[in-house]
Amino acid sequence: MAKKKKTTSKKKAPTKFKKPNLNFSRKQKVILGSFLILFGIALVVAFTSFLFNWKVDQSTLSQLSDRSVETQNWLSKFGAGISNFFIYKGFGVAAYSIAVLVTLTGFYFFLGLNKNNLKTFWFWGVLVMLWFSTVLGFFAESNALLGGTIGFETNDFLQDYLGFTGTVLLLAFIFIVYLVARLNITPEAVAKYFHQTKKEVAKDFDEAQQQSTVAQEEDNLSEEIQAPTVKGDSATSEETEAELAIKFERKEEGEESASIQDTTENSSVELENTSTVSQKEKIVIKSNDEEDVEMEVETAEEEEEVEENLSKKLVEDFGEFDPTLDLKNYKFPTIELLKDYNAGGSSITIDQRELEENKDNIVNTLKNYKIEIAQIKATVGPTVTLYEIVPEAGVRISKIKNLEDDIALSLSALGIRIIAPIPGRGTIGIEVPNKNASIVSMRSVVASSKFQNAEMQLPLAMGKTISNETFVVDLAKMPHLLMAGATGQGKSVGLNCILTSLLYQKHPAEVKFVLVDPKKVELTLFNKIERHYLAKLPDSEEAIITDNTKVINTLNSLCIEMDNRYELLKDAMVRNIKEYNEKFKARKLNPENGHKFLPYIVLVVDEFADLIMTAGKEVETPIARLAQLARAIGIHLIIATQRPSVNVITGMIKANFPARIAFRVTSKIDSRTILDSGGAEQLIGRGDMLYTQGNDLVRLQCAFVDTPEVEKITEFIGSQKAYPDAHKLPEYESEESGTGLDIDVDERDKLFNQAAEVLVTAQQGSASLLQRKLKVGYNRAGRLIDQLEAAGIVGPFEGSKARQVLITDLIALEEHLNNE
Numbered sequence: 001m002a003k004k005k006k007t008t009s010k011k012k013a014p015t016k017f018k019k020p021n022l023n024f025s026r027k028q029k030v031i032l033g034s035f036l037i038l039f040g041i042a043l044v045v046a047f048t049s050f051l052f053n054w055k056v057d058q059s060t061l062s063q064l065s066d067r068s069v070e071t072q073n074w075l076s077k078f079g080a081g082i083s084n085f086f087i088y089k090g091f092g093v094a095a096y097s098i099a100v101l102v103t104l105t106g107f108y109f110f111l112g113l114n115k116n117n118l119k120t121f122w123f124w125g126v127l128v129m130l131w132f133s134t135v136l137g138f139f140a141e142s143n144a145l146l147g148g149t150i151g152f153e154t155n156d157f158l159q160d161y162l163g164f165t166g167t168v169l170l171l172a173f174i175f176i177v178y179l180v181a182r183l184n185i186t187p188e189a190v191a192k193y194f195h196q197t198k199k200e201v202a203k204d205f206d207e208a209q210q211q212s213t214v215a216q217e218e219d220n221l222s223e224e225i226q227a228p229t230v231k232g233d234s235a236t237s238e239e240t241e242a243e244l245a246i247k248f249e250r251k252e253e254g255e256e257s258a259s260i261q262d263t264t265e266n267s268s269v270e271l272e273n274t275s276t277v278s279q280k281e282k283i284v285i286k287s288n289d290e291e292d293v294e295m296e297v298e299t300a301e302e303e304e305e306v307e308e309n310l311s312k313k314l315v316e317d318f319g320e321f322d323p324t325l326d327l328k329n330y331k332f333p334t335i336e337l338l339k340d341y342n343a344g345g346s347s348i349t350i351d352q353r354e355l356e357e358n359k360d361n362i363v364n365t366l367k368n369y370k371i372e373i374a375q376i377k378a379t380v381g382p383t384v385t386l387y388e389i390v391p392e393a394g395v396r397i398s399k400i401k402n403l404e405d406d407i408a409l410s411l412s413a414l415g416i417r418i419i420a421p422i423p424g425r426g427t428i429g430i431e432v433p434n435k436n437a438s439i440v441s442m443r444s445v446v447a448s449s450k451f452q453n454a455e456m457q458l459p460l461a462m463g464k465t466i467s468n469e470t471f472v473v474d475l476a477k478m479p480h481l482l483m484a485g486a487t488g489q490g491k492s493v494g495l496n497c498i499l500t501s502l503l504y505q506k507h508p509a510e511v512k513f514v515l516v517d518p519k520k521v522e523l524t525l526f527n528k529i530e531r532h533y534l535a536k537l538p539d540s541e542e543a544i545i546t547d548n549t550k551v552i553n554t555l556n557s558l559c560i561e562m563d564n565r566y567e568l569l570k571d572a573m574v575r576n577i578k579e580y581n582e583k584f585k586a587r588k589l590n591p592e593n594g595h596k597f598l599p600y601i602v603l604v605v606d607e608f609a610d611l612i613m614t615a616g617k618e619v620e621t622p623i624a625r626l627a628q629l630a631r632a633i634g635i636h637l638i639i640a641t642q643r644p645s646v647n648v649i650t651g652m653i654k655a656n657f658p659a660r661i662a663f664r665v666t667s668k669i670d671s672r673t674i675l676d677s678g679g680a681e682q683l684i685g686r687g688d689m690l691y692t693q694g695n696d697l698v699r700l701q702c703a704f705v706d707t708p709e710v711e712k713i714t715e716f717i718g719s720q721k722a723y724p725d726a727h728k729l730p731e732y733e734s735e736e737s738g739t740g741l742d743i744d745v746d747e748r749d750k751l752f753n754q755a756a757e758v759l760v761t762a763q764q765g766s767a768s769l770l771q772r773k774l775k776v777g778y779n780r781a782g783r784l785i786d787q788l789e790a791a792g793i794v795g796p797f798e799g800s801k802a803r804q805v806l807i808t809d810l811i812a813l814e815e816h817l818n819n820e
C-alpha cells in the first residue's frame, strides 16, 4: 500500500508543476482586471461607433497600416479594425456579447471573485452570441451588419440542410434549452412565479388598505385631541395622548421591522450572487423608552467556502460510483435453474391419522408419568411436527424436563426432541418427525419474499423452520459460521445452499469466495465461476485450494488483506465496510490514495478437521486473527467439519464462532462440543439441523440443492462475460523456502536431533512415526516435521504420501547438521 502511495504522488508531480501559471497574485489580478474592464469598454465604444461609420471606414480597412489614412471610428484604426473583425466578419451586433464578457472577466479579476462561475458565463455568453447572430442571419440581406458573416453563413448552412422552417425550429429548441438549463425556467417555475406574484399583490393591497386605515385613525385622533382642549377636559386629553403614543409606537415598530426585513433580504440576495463573500451585518434595535437603550445584534459570520464540494460535483457529473459497471450486463441466475421438488402440490402433506396417533401417544406417555395435559397443539413442519402442550396446573416443568429421555423412549421414534419450556411461550414442545418428510427445495426458499426482500448485506436462505417459515440470516451479522455434523447428514448440501444463496443475491463485484476443499470433490463445481466470484493468491493456478500448505499462505494473505482494509477504513474515517463502500460510492474517497470498492470475502473451509490435523498452529493462528478481527472489514469465515471433537473445535474456535449449525451427530458429547448443549444427536439427518447464534436453538430443515442444480447455476454464470482473472489476494511471502516454517536453529524443538535420527534411520518422513517413537502429540510431531523440512532433512508435503527423506544415513545426517 505504502508503495502505491509513493508511485501515485510521483505520477502527480508534473500536473502540479503546471498549475501555478494560472494563479495570479492579488496585484496582478487587479492590473489584469482593470485592463480587461477598460478593454471591454473600448470594445463597446468601437462597436457602437462602427455601427454608424462602418460604410465609410470599410474602404480604409485595407490601408490601416498607412499612418496617414484617416478613419471615422471613435477609436480610430484600432476601433475600425477590431470592430470589422468582430462585427462584420464575425457575429454582427451579437458581438457586443464579447465586450460584455471581457468586461465581466475584468471585474472578476479586479474583485478577486470565484472564477468557477466565469467559465459558465463564457460558455453561455458565447452560445447566446452564436444564437443571436444566427437568428439575425435571416435578415442579412436587408442589413449585413446584423448577423455578421458567421451568423449569415451558419444560417445559410442550416437552411441548406434543414430548410427555413427546420432552422427556425432548431433555433427555437436552442432557445428553450437556454431557458431551462441556464435560467431554470420550467412550466412549474413559471406557475409558481405567477402564484407568488398574485400573493404579493394581494399582500401589498392588504398593506395599503391597513396603512390608509392607520392614517385615517391618526387623523381622527388628532381631531379628537383637539376636541377635548376645546372642551377643556384635560384628563381625557392626557389619556388620548397616551393612546396615540402607543399607536404611533406600533406604527414605528412596524416600519422598523419592515426595514430589518429589507436589509436581510438584500444581504441574502448579495450572498447568493457572490457565494464566497463573507457576510457580517449589524442590526440596531432602538427601544422607544426615553433613555433609548441600544442593543446591538450581530449575526454570525458566514464561513468562507474555499472550493466547491468535490465529491458532490463528481457525483453530479458522473453519478454515484457503480462497482458493477465492469460487468454491467451480468445476469443473475434465474429461478428456473433450480428444481421444483414439490411441483404440482403443497410441500407439506398433513396426515390426520398420523397426527392423531402421535397426539394419543404423547398424552398416554405423559399420563404414565402422572402428567396431565390441559391443552395440545400441533404445528406441522417439513420434517417434524411440533406438539405444544400446556400441562395441568400444578405440574412442574422440571419434572417433564427430567423425564425427557424416558418420554422420548416411550414415543419410540427417532429424532424426538423435547423443549421444556419453549422460550417465550410458556409451553412445552415435543418435536416428532413426520413419517413422510418433505424436501425443502432451494427454489422455494430463494423465491420466498423473505429472501428476495431481505435487506441484509449477505443474506443466506438456510431453509425452513418448524412452522414452515423461510429462515433467512445475514452472514455479515453472524459474523462467522461453524458447521458440523456426522458424515452424510447434509453438511455439503448446507454449504452449497449458502453459496447458492449468495450467488442469487450478490453481484460478482460485491462478494468473493475463497474456497478450501481438502476432499477435492465437494466444491469443484465452483471452478466455473472462478473469474466471477473466486479469489486466489497471485501465483496460484487453481482458485479452489485443495493443498493444505497453500491454505496457510492463503490464510496469511487474508490477514494481510484484513490489515490493508483496516488501514483504508482508518484513512476513510469509517467504522465498517458498509460505511466505507457507501462513502466510496459517493465519490468521497480518492482512488489515487489507494481507495477502492471492497467486495465481501467469504472463506469456506470444507473439512476443517483435516486442516487442523495437518497444519495445526499454522492455520489456527491466522484463523483466530481473522475470526477475531475480520468482521468489520467484510471477511467472513465458514468452517465445516465432520469431526466435532474438542481438538478440532477448540476453545478459540468456539469463542469466535458464535453462529453454529449442527447436523445430526452420533453422541450427546459431540452435540455439546458444537452447540454447548445436547439435541443434535436427536436429529434425523438429511438436512435436519439446529442453528444457534449465541442464544436460542432453532430447529431447521436445510434447503436441498442437488449437484446438478449447482452445476446449472455455475454454468449459467460461467458462460457470461467475466473479469480477466480471479480476484487477487495480496501476495504472502512465506519465510524462505516458501513454506512459512520455523527455521531459526535456536528455536528448534529439543527433540529435533532425535527426530532427525528416527526419520533417517527409517527412511520415512512421516509425522505419525515420530508420534509413536518419540511419544509426542500430533501437533508437536507436525512442528518437528516442519523444522526438519526447513533444515533440508525431509522433502515438502506430498499430500497423502509420506515425505521423502533427503539424507541417506546417520553419518550423512551428522555431517549435514555440523555444516549448518
Ligand SMILES: Nc1ncnc2c1ncn2[C@@H]1O[C@H](COP(=O)(O)OP(=O)(O)OP(=O)(O)O)[C@@H](O)[C@H]1O
Residues within 6 Å of the ligand: 439, 440, 485, 486, 487, 488, 489, 490, 491, 492, 493, 494, 642, 686, 687, 688, 701, 702, 703, 704, 705
Ligand atoms: N437438506 C436436505 N434435504 C434432503 N436431503 C438431504 C438434505 N441434505 C442432505 N440430504 C441427503 O443426504 C445426503 C448426504 O448429504 P451431504 O453430502 O450433504 O452430506 P455430508 O454431511 O456433506 O457428508 P460428508 O461429510 O460425507 O461429505 C444427500 O445426498 C441427500 O440425499
